[in-house]
Amino acid sequence: MIKRISAITAALALATVGFIVPANAATTEADCGKAGEFCVGLVTDLGKIDDKSFNQAAWEGAVAGAKKAGGFAKYIETTDSKDYAKNIKLFADKGYNAIVTVGFLMGDASAAAAKLYPKIKFIGVDQFNASTETNYTGLIFDEDKAGFLAGYLAGYLTKTNKVGAVFGMKEVLPVRKFGEGYEGGIAYAAKQRSKKIKSTVVYHAAGDNAFSDPAWGATTANQLLTQGYDVIFGAGGSTGNGAIGKVAQKAGALCIGVDIDQYYTVPEAKSCLVTSAEKKLVLGVATLVGQAKAGTIKGGNYTGQVGLAPHHDLESKVPAAVKVRLKKTTTAVLAGSIATGFKG
Incomplete structure (x- = not known):
């Protein structure tokens, strides 16, 4: 591979x-x-x-x-x-x-x-x-399910209780499904943890460069980082890649890739990449x-199939108890027994 x-x-x-x-x-x-x-x-x-x-x-x-x-x-x-x-x-x-x-x-x-x-x-x-x-x-694809699982994991890994995302344009349905599912997963984790977790999803303005604007992705991710967000999901071609590349420059921050296992395709983000929300x-x-x-x-x-990629170099950052919860939740989400929050 x-x-x-x-x-x-x-x-x-x-x-x-x-x-x-x-x-x-x-x-x-x-x-x-x-x-x-x-x-x-x-x-x-x-x-x-x-x-x-x-x-x-x-x-x-x-x-x-x-x-x-x-x-x-x-x-x-x-x-x-x-x-x-x-x-x-x-x-x-x-x-x-x-x-x-x-x-x-x-x-x-x-x-x-x-x-x-x-x-x-x-x-x-x-x-x-x-x-x-x-x-x-x-x-x-059921992008909302992959997004939900990414948000669920993020909700358990955040230490500041601030979780963000930098996406391509919201007018593209699969992007919105990722976003709404992500927020649903964060909320689900927050409820289980009895924590109040702030989630912010920032979408690029509509236009031909919505998925090819790494500079905007990096700048937007940096704004979230300076506000204390410590887990950021980047989704939207090179726009999202710009976001996770910026997160990798922040010590202690975690990032989530999209579509494929970006551990293999965005090496500059390896140090922060805890998983990718995959569409197979x-x-x-x-x-x-x-x-x-x-x-x-x-x-x-x-x-097609969806799911989360392995944790790779950050395996130790995910506690054993969280892995157990994530596995159980993954089975339920993919089976459709847990609502993702996607509004349709």
Whole structure:
């Protein structure tokens, strides 16, 4: 796992829009559309492919799925939301078999493209598919459950009884689900501990840079730190990465990553990273790409797995009694027997 992520990250450091990662050396883009070939295109949401969280995890899943299928994968980075349809069309016109569109904001464009190109399988990451298009599958997650567990752990680890978060824009539903779940988990821990814990979630203003603003993330995290917040959750591409990177500079403060186990992708945050609120994005995308190849993929929605990453270097910071409580609570939350606080 570590070697794979490191290799891909190294390659992406040299990448430009349209960088190609062949899953099979015998297959090239020129083969797309030919009988027996399998090509996977991925269109990112706003932000870069090497964001060390959301876009990167989706891309790794696309590569893994294409490689297992003996196919080929390529990505296009979106820098302006007006380009969603145009970027999808670049793959469709070349005969790609499956197109992965990343992000809640691409939902309408994905549904429209699925209708326009009925022979192509569309996989929409973080998109609830409410359309009737049978060639469009939304990969969705219970982010509120992962957020709740992160908040629950934070509520037990805080020493100042102030727990914060720095997120991308609230208008993106999965981000709001993380936030509301996080606050629900903090409140649940506070009740069990009979403590009054202050929680503050700060969202970035809406805009094309909401998930690619590490400077704002760092500045906002620093403001929370100076106010005595000692556990901070960063979520929102490089914006969130900027936040947890800043927390790592504060002795004694703890941070929580998002989407994937960021212990492996944001090394500058290792010293404070007590866990990551994971959406199993790599697994979810790879699974659906494999189903697209096998012809078993179904339209509608597919719910991926969520959970917390290991504590890694900060294992000793989590008391044994807290680990027991966290394990029990995790089982209940994932089963749906504890309400997360997400308002819908």
